[in-house]
Amino acid sequence: MNTARTELQDAVTATGAGVLGTRLIDIDREKFASDVWGRAALLTRSASDFSDLLSADAVDELISRRGLRAPFLRVAKDGTTLPNSDFTSGAGIGATISDQLDDTALWRRFADGATLVLQALHRTWEPIADFSARLGGELGHPVQANAYITPPQNRGFDDHYDVHDVFVLQIEGTKRWIIHEPVHTDPLRDQPWTDRRSTVAEAAKGEAYIDTVLEPGDALYLPRGWLHAAQAQGEVSIHLTLGIHNWTRYALAEQLAQSALEALRDDPQMRATLPLGVDGPADELDLIRERLREAISTADSAPLFHRTRRSQARPAPLGPLAQLRSVRNLGSTALVQLRSSLEARLEGPRLSTRVGWLDFSETELPAVERMLDGEPHAAGELGVDLVERLMRAGVLIPAD
The missing domain is CATH 2.60.120.650 (Cupin)
Structure with missing residues (x-):
């Protein structure tokens, strides 16, 4: 998978x-x-x-x-x-x-x-x-x-x-x-x-x-x-x-550096107080550069990139009255589809979107993956209970 x-x-x-x-x-x-x-x-x-x-x-x-x-x-x-x-x-x-x-x-x-x-x-x-x-x-x-x-x-x-x-x-x-x-x-x-x-x-x-x-x-x-x-x-x-609003290499570099700095918070040497009477940062820079290079070489800025990207726009409009009506009338033959512009991303058991995240069981993941193709699906094909959960979360909507 x-x-x-x-x-x-x-x-x-x-x-x-x-x-x-x-x-x-x-x-x-x-x-x-x-x-x-x-x-x-x-x-x-x-x-x-x-x-x-x-x-x-x-x-x-x-x-x-x-x-x-x-x-x-x-x-x-x-x-x-x-x-x-x-x-x-x-x-x-x-x-x-x-x-x-x-x-x-x-x-x-x-x-x-x-x-x-x-x-x-x-x-x-x-x-x-x-x-x-x-x-x-x-x-x-x-x-x-x-x-x-x-x-x-x-x-x-x-x-x-x-x-x-x-x-x-x-x-x-x-x-x-x-x-x-x-x-x-x-x-x-x-x-x-x-x-x-x-x-x-x-x-x-x-x-x-x-x-x-x-x-x-x-x-x-x-x-x-x-x-x-x-x-x-x-x-x-x-x-x-x-x-x-262009994404730039500089923006990605900022995110990579931010991810590396976040990792350095867990390094006891980096959290340590500078020596007593230290005369400026020169005596410490070699160690800091070494640790920073190591952190950058292993940092993964992808989660931060996707979070930032999701925050930069909104999903397609959702009418609360129509959505509630569809949820109440939901049956196995009802056609539903992924709400557009959600920036949905499935990583392991977690689906992250512009409207929040949801975790799924191993048995639910195949249906969630099918749902991500954006095509209309019958609720019975995906599972009516799963579809209702996704509709209540604002992830699925009735198919046009």
């Missing part, structure tokens, strides 16, 4: 069929992986019709009817982000919320040229949530989604770079994008462009790598660190930015 099994994602197969290949790029997936990913900007004309993901009507609904709070929207104008108090107010009777979006205030800011940024749409708008989850599964890196709504002839942000890769999808209107090569290649999360503000400003004066106007359906890929600025043209521009 395989005791270490990675989850079955909604990921793309080796053939390249998926949202990346069918909606975001017009080159072969393998060519994108070898020549473009993390290396170069890529402009794809008429990549797809993105109106199923977002529209002007959807923006109006999100702002005026969904009761969003300040963390889900920010407002910027001419490179400055406005304070939340400029566009929020109390929620009214029956709701003790002081920072709900004020659509009248937002209208006034927008009419005055400010850009509205709808943040974390992978949490608040179902079409984008589904798309982001699929793309994240294909790339193996978490995906977030923000929308930028800019009035004609305005720009929200000055030249800058992001610390994550992005796909820019033009939804409505047109926007001119000016792209420059990095001044700091592959910046880490704690290396923002503001640390190099003057260098970025100087580089932005040079010849552009790309200077183009995006039209609806166009897609632009930018690796982290690439400088960019954008300005709406003759009408309101709506574009969606899919931020790819």
